[in-house]
Amino acid sequence: MSAPATPATEADAVTETPRLRTTLRRRLFWIGAIVLAILGALFTVFSSASGIPDGERFSVGNAGASGSRAVAEVLRQQGVDVVEASTLEAAQSAVDAAGGRAGILFSDASGYLDQDGRDAVRALAEGGADLVLVEPGSDELESMTDGIANAGAAEDSSSVAAGCTLPAAERAGTISQPSWAYRLLEAGEAGAASAGTDTVTCFAAGGDSFALLQQPAGDGTVTVLGAGDALTNGSVALQGNAALVLGLLGTHETLVWYQPGYEDFDGATPTLGELTPGWVTPVILVLLLTTVAAGLWRGRRFGPVVVENLPVTVRASETMEGRARLYARQSAHGRALDALRIGTISRLTAALNLPRYASVVEVSRSVANSTGRPVDEVHDILVGAVPRSERELLEYSDRLLVLEQQVAANRPR
Template sequence: MSVTDAPVGFAPADQEERAAPPPSAPWHEHWAHRWRRSRFIVLALLVVVVLSGVTLLLTARTSDRPLAPDNAGDDGARAAAQILQRRGVDVQPATTMAEVGALAGPGSTVLVTDLAPLDDAQRADLVATGADLVLLGATFTGVEGFPGVSDRIETSGAGSTEQVPARCDDPHARAAGEISGTVGSVVALDEEVTVCFPVDDEGAGGYASWQHEDRQMHYLADPRLLSNAGLAADGNAALTLRVLGQHEALVWFLPARSDTSGTQDAVPMVPPGVRLVLVQLLVVGAALALWRGRSLGPVVTEAMPVVVRAAETTRGRGRLYRRFAAHGHAAAALRAGAARRMAHRLGLPRSAGAARLTDAVARATARDPHEVHGLLYGPAPSDDAGLLALSTALDTLESEVHRS
């Protein structure tokens, strides 16, 4: 049978293959439609991921915390940390006691940049690590609660704004020669404590060192000597770098104000830059809400198809009342309207009761209050004639009130 002789309702095989759509066409159309709808969201998320990665790469190694080893500002200590690293010292930053306990030990040095956040238990844990301690003080920061420290030294408010010579036998202080000055000082309570860079005649100085059990303890009264701004002045660098570089491992401890951990419990750290990533996600979410949200647009006014006059509405309602013989409803409407208008005329509020309105209308019209009360609050009429008489009486009463 030829192609032209094929039965009606059937097509040759090759024509059937050409006429039928490919099976994959609906699948491709579905995903193409979904891509057109969600491509903005996907592109926005990709932009956020790229920006977040760039932000983390640029900001992960910098901070603005005072005396931080990655802070390049004047109040940071990045210069000292980099010099120590070039000299072979492994500088390990820490912000919790859990990290200090994991990093510090005998044969290492722990630098404590701020004593104020530490409680007595954390101060005892620092001494228990067995590492040499370098404590940076402040004018109003004490050393109470430090075993081997609080019984050896005490802080003092004496200081100097000029260069201070060492005047002691400590090798680190002799190598420095003098420091640029000191805010605050330290006083020895034990003869084994060496105090250098004296600032008064009572034994207060800017630096102290002593031996506690099998480790060396150091106290530097003015932390600014370690900062980027003060490191290069006089002998500040010689003193601080020699004290911090005694061992190959240096734990740079910047205590966190909210740290409640001990040296045995690890606390998960929040990676730097997470806050900025969250802000970027919020911005993208707000942009998506504005893009996908529905807008009501301005209010569109339309012309009323039919305008009904108030007089026609009143007459229509009257006809309904008459058709259903609703004399009570009609009388109540007449009385309510008359009472509202007379009360307004007499300066009475809408909350005025029946007795008050009756007395006011009676005084204004010189009528008997019982007569006025009967007109405004009496029984409803039972026929059209009574309703008409009530309407006339109310009009007359209202006109008398308006003339008063």
């Protein structure tokens, strides 16, 4: 019966899995939507110029009022090769590439460069380059100039006249209000010029302070420019600002625009990124791709899930268990003992061959006869006693069992 017939059922293989083409067509909307979203995001990023706007002062890339793109662009148009450098190494290699004879614009408002770095920059000037320090602080003045000190903010005045023979300054004539003024240290002051004073001072800004000072340094020169505003896009067109800065910076075919960045800071100890070999990131990528491939491998389902209706599993004794728990929770000892007694009495009735409708009194009398126990006691066990606690319930339940066993043992055969 288990295998009465083996009919061959031939089925035409109908494919349920859609072809790639069909899937693509079906998902066209979503694929299009995702592509559009990505394109939109890319467009938004690129349309807002270059990601993060460059807001640094004197930066070549900054087209705002505080930037210096105008000056750099004009210099480039005039044939000057403006090289941006954000690290000392880059600046050094750019100067070296120009054979040591280059203009260097140095601006380090955040003070990233340390003493050694500043010495290295001055060494470039001594090697033949023309170094222009834009609004230097006292640290820079101390290590990169010879006897020039900060003189605080320049006096208020709408324009300042050159008043010197420096060609660039002469051509400029007047410049707009400079920010900072500098002075030459008197002989005897700490840090005063060691080798005479062949420093040219221009643009007097009150007292003996100036907005532009130039002194020779080795084969090159060091120029201190207090009128930093003259470099900015916002002010370069005022008065002789443009003539001044173009004259100062356009002396060589190469201008290294050096603004020390974060990389110059604490350059002595290499960072973790510098210590790790170059292949670490690609290896991480390989492992990532492996994870993705493993996910595809294990995650691909082998066909659709099979559905099956399963029967409910209900144990028939659940209702009995439930009723038992209800009795227990309510501590219904009276009701529980009643049920036990009814069961015992009906079994005793059968065991003693009494009629099915025999009264309890008859049953207890019979049981007493059979077991030899007093009728009152038997009656008490079977109906009389009222349990007042669970302990008594257990006690009576045991007595009922004992009674049944005694009757069964004494049963006439």
